[in-house]
Amino acid sequence: MKFYTALISTAVGLAVTQFGYAQTQITYKSAKTSSSYYQMAVEIAQAVKQDTNSNIIVTVEESQGSVQNVMESAVRGANYVFTTPPALVSLAQDGKAMFKNRSNPKFSEIRALFPIPSLAMHFVVSDKSGINSFSEMEGKKILLGKGSFGATEGAKYIKLFGLEGKIDLAQVELSNAVPALKNGQIDGFVTSGSFPAPNVIEAAAGTKLNVLSLSDEQIVQSKRTRLVIPAGTYTGQDTDITTTSLPVVAYSSTAMDNDTAYTLTKAFWSQKELMSDTSPWWKGVSTDMLSNITGKVHPGAARYYQEMGVTLTPDQE
Template sequence: MKTAASALVAGLVLFAASADAQTRVTLKAAKAGSSYYQMAVQLAEAMPSGIAVTVEESQGSVQNVMEATVRGGDYVFTSPPSLVGLARDGKAMFADRASPKFADIRALFPIPSLTMHFVVRADQNVSTFADLEGKSVLLGKGSFGAREGEKYMALFGLDGKVDIADAELSNAVAALKNGQIDAFVTAGSFPAPNVVEAAAGSDVTLISMTDDEVAATKRTRLVIPAGTYAGQDEEVVTTSLPVVAYATTGMDDDTAYTLTKAFWDKKAALGSDARWWDGVTPELLANITGQIHPGALKYYEEAGIEVPETAQ
């Protein structure tokens, strides 16, 4: 009886040691139901068996960045690099919440960018922003895409020259198909589900921007490849807001290395399940404005992937 009890105790100790050996990571991305929350779940599922990832819902990137000052070395979050830069410099929404711990944020790898789409019914013969004059355009409310769309309307001389539809973006596809609107603006990683739906059910076109227009927006240039959407025979030049997965210096190098390697090793498989991962390439590392985690840098050096000198 004593031998059996001893064996049971030994087994429990071995199980506990095995459980403790597993590295635990918390990944905070976006609101449940959003594309970025779905991406977080996909990333969690792509990690090797030695990494246990818990996905947490977030109210947005500002919250993600703020929590970097109080979370431990197991914390991974997503954010635009520009927002991390504002936090590090104590500017804008971080002016009254400055913390020296923002300087400890380190990049791991890029994820799909928020990409601007200007979707127009094909029968409206719109190919430029100027052609939108007199058209009905749905921008939505409160989102990055809505704010950016409103900015572009003013930037390209369309203030007061377009009819801004008073409706939620969730109604955009139905409204476009029914002829209630002529165009809608949306931001999402391409291929964006609502644009896929719009293109599949009716003839639509996407406005392609000139390099001067992209420069005027002060956003990052991005090309949506031809064939991304039904009927899209040519590439579309647009703007984007890069997004990156971050950790802090509190994360050990081995964990940062394992997370980064697992992402790039599994990226092709991720893309076969969700095409928005196909838009992520090593070239997107150029959008990182802060430093890359030493563990991630080790992977990039081994893989022969070039990283910005300022990020090393």
């Protein structure tokens, strides 16, 4: 009897051990916990767990920004996934800008998995302001905020389009933009984020507003990616909004094995429609956004795209 008891205990132990080995742990480095991108990371973690029957568990880590995410890719393990704009990966691999004197051979091993919602520029103005185009912001009070991508990008556009010194820039935190717009303290505000942006939804609730479109010429001048926010995204928005965006992509490295990259990528796309039902920002993500990836795609992810019938460029393979 003792022999059989020992045998059963050993069998159970082996089964538990094998189950433990079957489960893959992924670290997903995202953004600040207060950002929409952290919320997206949590949704991806839940989607992957659901799609793989808990065979892959994603743990979300807070980050202070995309540069930190890229830098950590050189020292983290094989199952490290992080988000960043493709442009930063290119800068890291070339040792330029913020990566000058901080280059690392490991940066050349970074590989893309799948796109996530882009940072879309929103130029939000009240209907009462009478602003219908970018040039009509002249003489108006506009809130840029500070310290964010949207604030920096907004300031760049003001200078680029000849409005520097011609706009009354409100000295108010972006967190106060919605009440300030509704109370008439400002004529508009600039914000960036995946659409639909929560602060724009809030502003559109009970207040008639416009989200400005940029011309094709202005988009070319900006050197950013063109993005269309479909009509109906915001209350009272009857037409498409043409604006600029900063693409964002989930990356890993060649250290991640092909099967894990394949399963992770498959889980994302398989669950995207369900994620869209609860969080509308996923509706704007499609395989067309793979064209925003300037570097190489992970071979495991590429295998899944091949199965989907999606053609990658020679530079991405």
